[in-house]
Amino acid sequence: MESYIRFDWAMKRLLRNKANYAVLEGLLTTLLEEKVTIHKLLESESNQEDEFDKYNRVDMLAENSKGELVLIEVQNNNEYAYFQRMLFGASKLVTEYINRGEGYEKVRKVYSVNIVYFSLGHGKDFVYHGKTEFVGIHNGDILELSPFQKQTFKVDKVSQLYPEYYILKVNDFNRVAKTPLEEWIYYLNTGNVPEHATAPGLDKVKEQLKLDRMSREELKAYYKHLDNIVILRDNIMTERAEGRAEGRAEGRAEGRAEGIKEGVEKSRLDMARSMKTDGLPIETIAKYTHLSTEEIERL
Helix, strand or coil, X not given: CCEECCHHHHHHHCCCCHHHHHHHHHHHHHHHCCCCCEEEEEXXXXXXXXXXXXXXXXXXXXXXXXXXXXXXXXXXXXXXXXXXXXXXXXXXXXXXXXXXXCCHHXXXXXXXXXXXXXXXXXXXXXXXXXXXXXXXXXXXXXXXXXXXXXXXXXCCCHHHHCCEEEEXXXXXXXXXXXCHHHHHHHHHHHCECCXXXXXXXXXXXXHHCEHHHCCHHHHHHHHHHHHHHHHHHHHHHHHHHHHHHHHHHHHXXXXXXXXXXXXXXXXXXXXXXXXXXXXXXXXXXXXXXXXXXXXXXXX
């Protein structure tokens, strides 16, 4: 097998060229299970100024031939609020791509495709699909569109009007690629293309994303990008390890302090109990133990 350029780097440098749209079209066609043609690329947040974000993530916004919006994002390192970030990104597109005064029927369909290289959530699969459905709380039926709505909006289901989310947990893929989607996941995970891959777009990866097609300067920049990703991951892992160690140390110190505090409190209560048994006035017991009269009366 030959090594190919990582997908996130290709998104930054190569796939924005119209001549290379076939790579993205192949991925989206395979994932959405319908023919996808990219009409144009739109502005996104791809060129981050923050040094961490510059290597940690990259995104691309495309408009397909049906006028639908497809946001593709690659995230290299863990982000605990990533689910909310997906929601924010899709919601932002819904509101930004409708003109003031237009009717709600002009709201654009949004697909959010998230390629993550970290453990997001807890699940057994490596590809997840999320969509919006309205389910009856008594009968369990799914709310459907009326015939007029189907004809007007040219869709069959309510969920087709709402944003849809795809999560590709590529690091969790550890099997032989047998389907077109698994072939794509294998490439995203390893940077290699299965020898007999048939998935749409992977033939273009083989042609256009070979490492040996890059100039010396491009290779230098590319390898620097890979090094930075590794450094970022190491830094995050180190910070977490140090945080856990500090947490354990603080926990032990807090535990010792709490133990001392509990011991002192027990001694005061024992002293007050003995004094009360000996018949000393409550005021006297309170003076020497610093307990309240209510605490002493309860003993």
